[in-house]
Amino acid sequence: MAQKRFAFVIEIERCIDCKACMVACTVENNVPVGHHRNWVKQIGPKGTFPILGMSFEPGNCMHCENPPCERVCPTGATYRRDDGLVMIEQDKCIGCKYCIEACPYDARYFNEKTGTTDKCTACVHRIYNGEEPACVATCIGDARHFGDINDPNSNVSRLLATNDYYRVYEEAGTSPAIYYIFKGGRKA
Amino acid sequence: MIRNKKTKDEIIRYSLSRRKFLGLTAAGAGAAALATSGFDKLQAYAAEHGQVVKTTIENGEIYSLCEMCVWRCGLVAKVRDGKITKLEGNPNHPHSRGKLCPRGQAGLGVTYDRDRLKWPLIRAGKRGEGKFYKVTWDEALDYVAERMLHIKEKYGPQAMIFSTTHNMLQQQFENLLGAFGSPNYGTQRSLCFNAMITANMLTYGFEEPGRDYNNTSYIIYAGRNMMEAISNSETQDLVEALSKGAKVVVLDPRFSKTAARATEWLPIRPGGDLAFFLAMIHDIIKNNLYDKEFVAAHTFGFDKLKQEVEKYTPEWAEAQCDVPAATIRRIAHEFAVASPRAFAHPNWRTSNFVNSFQTQRAIAVLNAIIGNWDKLGGQCPVFGEGEGVELGRVPQPPYPRTAALRLDGVPWKHPLVPLKLGIFQNIRDAILSGKPYQAHGWFIYRQNPLNSIPERRKTLQAFAKMDFIATIDVIMNDTAYYSDVVLPEATYLERFDPLAVVEGDVYIRQPAIEPLFDSKPGLWIFKELGKRLGLGDFFNYKDEEDYLRAQLKPLPVSLEELKKKGRYAPPKEGDKEKAVGIFHTSTGKIELASTVLERLGHKSVPHWQEPPRPGDNEFYLLTGKVALHTQFFTQNNEYLSDLFPENPVWINSRAAQERGIKNGDKVIVESRVGKV
Numbered sequence A: 001m002a003q004k005r006f007a008f009v010i011e012i013e014r015c016i017d018c019k020a021c022m023v024a025c026t027v028e029n030n031v032p033v034g035h036h037r038n039w040v041k042q043i044g045p046k047g048t049f050p051i052l053g054m055s056f057e058p059g060n061c062m063h064c065e066n067p068p069c070e071r072v073c074p075t076g077a078t079y080r081r082d083d084g085l086v087m088i089e090q091d092k093c094i095g096c097k098y099c100i101e102a103c104p105y106d107a108r109y110f111n112e113k114t115g116t117t118d119k120c121t122a123c124v125h126r127i128y129n130g131e132e133p134a135c136v137a138t139c140i141g142d143a144r145h146f147g148d149i150n151d152p153n154s155n156v157s158r159l160l161a162t163n164d165y166y167r168v169y170e171e172a173g174t175s176p177a178i179y180y181i182f183k184g185g186r187k188a
Numbered sequence B: 001m002i003r004n005k006k007t008k009d010e011i012i013r014y015s016l017s018r019r020k021f022l023g024l025t026a027a028g029a030g031a032a033a034l035a036t037s038g039f040d041k042l043q044a045y046a047a048e049h050g051q052v053v054k055t056t057i058e059n060g061e062i063y064s065l066c067e068m069c070v071w072r073c074g075l076v077a078k079v080r081d082g083k084i085t086k087l088e089g090n091p092n093h094p095h096s097r098g099k100l101c102p103r104g105q106a107g108l109g110v111t112y113d114r115d116r117l118k119w120p121l122i123r124a125g126k127r128g129e130g131k132f133y134k135v136t137w138d139e140a141l142d143y144v145a146e147r148m149l150h151i152k153e154k155y156g157p158q159a160m161i162f163s164t165t166h167n168m169l170q171q172q173f174e175n176l177l178g179a180f181g182s183p184n185y186g187t188q189r190s191l192c193f194n195a196m197i198t199a200n201m202l203t204y205g206f207e208e209p210g211r212d213y214n215n216t217s218y219i220i221y222a223g224r225n226m227m228e229a230i231s232n233s234e235t236q237d238l239v240e241a242l243s244k245g246a247k248v249v250v251l252d253p254r255f256s257k258t259a260a261r262a263t264e265w266l267p268i269r270p271g272g273d274l275a276f277f278l279a280m281i282h283d284i285i286k287n288n289l290y291d292k293e294f295v296a297a298h299t300f301g302f303d304k305l306k307q308e309v310e311k312y313t314p315e316w317a318e319a320q321c322d323v324p325a326a327t328i329r330r331i332a333h334e335f336a337v338a339s340p341r342a343f344a345h346p347n348w349r350t351s352n353f354v355n356s357f358q359t360q361r362a363i364a365v366l367n368a369i370i371g372n373w374d375k376l377g378g379q380c381p382v383f384g385e386g387e388g389v390e391l392g393r394v395p396q397p398p399y400p401r402t403a404a405l406r407l408d409g410v411p412w413k414h415p416l417v418p419l420k421l422g423i424f425q426n427i428r429d430a431i432l433s434g435k436p437y438q439a440h441g442w443f444i445y446r447q448n449p450l451n452s453i454p455e456r457r458k459t460l461q462a463f464a465k466m467d468f469i470a471t472i473d474v475i476m477n478d479t480a481y482y483s484d485v486v487l488p489e490a491t492y493l494e495r496f497d498p499l500a501v502v503e504g505d506v507y508i509r510q511p512a513i514e515p516l517f518d519s520k521p522g523l524w525i526f527k528e529l530g531k532r533l534g535l536g537d538f539f540n541y542k543d544e545e546d547y548l549r550a551q552l553k554p555l556p557v558s559l560e561e562l563k564k565k566g567r568y569a570p571p572k573e574g575d576k577e578k579a580v581g582i583f584h585t586s587t588g589k590i591e592l593a594s595t596v597l598e599r600l601g602h603k604s605v606p607h608w609q610e611p612p613r614p615g616d617n618e619f620y621l622l623t624g625k626v627a628l629h630t631q632f633f634t635q636n637n638e639y640l641s642d643l644f645p646e647n648p649v650w651i652n653s654r655a656a657q658e659r660g661i662k663n664g665d666k667v668i669v670e671s672r673v674g675k676v
């Protein structure tokens, strides 16, 4: 079997900005209240009254193929796994925060309690146990998807095969692993 | 001083702080300050009070039901080392389908809230001073019973008011009030959906018809912010319908998230929805776009309706609702063309305004004339709450007769209001006026009338007239704060409730952990209180499980099996009853012209009712919902208030500019009844 390559696919038009994904992540991963591993960005409102548009772009660590966070990490705590996930080895992290600065997506935060940085792990403890990441599992709009894009039969591959998509800050050369599908409905 | 027995009791002080909503004043220092998760904080607090947070269930996955709003989604609680670590949506429950909304995800925040009620409390200082004695359950319940019996003897049972809100123990609470013999019962119903239910009853003979999102191609909402006022499965249905290409039109003065994601947003003047719908009916009839066969076969009073709506032209409506006549015409046309795969939603917020009853009737009638009843993509007959399975009952004697008039004036002053719904606000007025008689006590179960009935000042005045107020809740909310006795109920993740029946299947709420501190399940509290009130016969069960066993008796399933799977699905006898042509109205048809209204001397068809307009420098004050909070009981939840900490006021941008108000400014909003 081919090497797994995990990615998120997000259907912009299905997101209703309920933030169930954010609460689920906080609880699942014991993220200190006040910090977050994931987010929902509001775009808009734009337009002229009464023809207004507003949409929502959910996100989290993009698990970049070329992660700048990894390059700046002085201890090798941040590393990229063969399955595509970018992880932080908490024991090796010295809390220098270089990676927080380096990440173009603002995906990392500093955990004062542990003195280390933290970010989305794609709920790695769940996905190898037959569960979806917490944010994906509870997504009310069914906007968030996760899976192996090297498997042509996975839900994510099928979504990418039949839709146009974009990625954020591709110009930074990070090759992020979140693919945003936007079908051309109302978007701000 | 309402109690003289003890002096060495521990006195606990609470304060109502503005920002945090509620917090213990003596904020724990030391360990608590370092703790970051709700559970850690609670544990630290317990340690300071010589208690241990412990549970008997160690590990496992427990199927239960969410109580963060009234939708009651199925959930799976993951328990590790006696601690609930995560809640997931139950994939086998029709309301959750494996997902929980943000409030449902944040449920742990209720159970592990450091500020939750932990012990029974009896007021120590003046009402509203926030000083309480920490007492035992025996002391608290004896005292409540003594006070209630005193009121009953002196003034009769009708002098005790009971009130609660929508919850799975509501029936058992009603049992307590029935047994006690008071006709005075205040519920959420009149604060919420009275107009909608009454209008549907008069039109279809059903409380609320269902809707077939799967096959629909056109939906109109007015005052139903489905993407922020989340009803989990229905919100999921809407997103799916949109993505399959259904057109969704939202009438709302506010640019809500539903408005943002809908196909078309029509900003409308508050109360103008009625004009919009009347004009749609006008246009559809005038252009012969209605379903003639269906109207002839299944409706009553079409000619009267036609005559009435003659004058409601789109041009007339434009002046009332600010939506251009051409737009109304276009929507009417699109809606009729899409029919029967189309429906106008009955909504929620179109149930709270002065002309809401007529609006609801207009919506019900609009759906009827396009013939969308029991059609794919239209409206459909559904099981009402709890219908579909006959559960067993704990045997009990009949209730005593209550001779006294109801303080809410139903039905002797307000014959149209269904008995079950009542008018809560009127009870408060009757307390203040003392007419037709004076009430003296108020027993409140998990409701917050101080915050939830508009005009808090009046509710406080009504409280001041009470000799006795008792509240059961999970947190020291404003109402509990002003009570004489506060009883801590176990949270929904720690207790059994009576069974729930949804779409013909049986679901259980069961504890994922044992109740923390000295909190107790509602079923236990009612039984123990009933016993002390001399009403033990009405609470004829040993404990909660015994109660559930009695409910399960007619079904071939044991409590143990139900606990394991969380659900019992009895074999269904064929298709559910098809309701085409069976409408529980007096004519047996859909009543476009209502025979009941006619009989009571009202106009029988939907008609225009002018809503008030604000004067100079006045505005409509509308309230809305957000996805992260449910009414007044989630503001202390750390996960939710983290993401939605303030309740900002929105104001029309032009009006704001004129007044030099910028985003984030603090403003004072004043009305006849108060100021914030």
Ligand code: SF4
Pocket (backbone or CB within 6 Å): A060, A061, A062, A063, A064, A067, A068, A069, A070, A086, A102, A103, A104, A105, A106, A107, A108, A119, A174
């Ligand atoms: S999104 Fe940021 S934290 Fe995540 S892999 Fe890319 S650079 Fe690193």
Ligand code: SF4
Pocket (backbone or CB within 6 Å): A014, A015, A016, A017, A018, A019, A020, A021, A022, A040, A056, A058, A138, A139, A140, A141, A142, A143, A144
């Ligand atoms: S749970 Fe889904 S729909 Fe809700 S905010 Fe997150 S991504 Fe959007």
Ligand code: SF4
Pocket (backbone or CB within 6 Å): B066, B067, B068, B069, B070, B071, B072, B073, B095, B099, B100, B101, B102, B103, B104, B105, B230, B231, B232
């Ligand atoms: S809609 Fe949300 S809060 Fe309501 S029952 Fe479902 S998960 Fe709980």
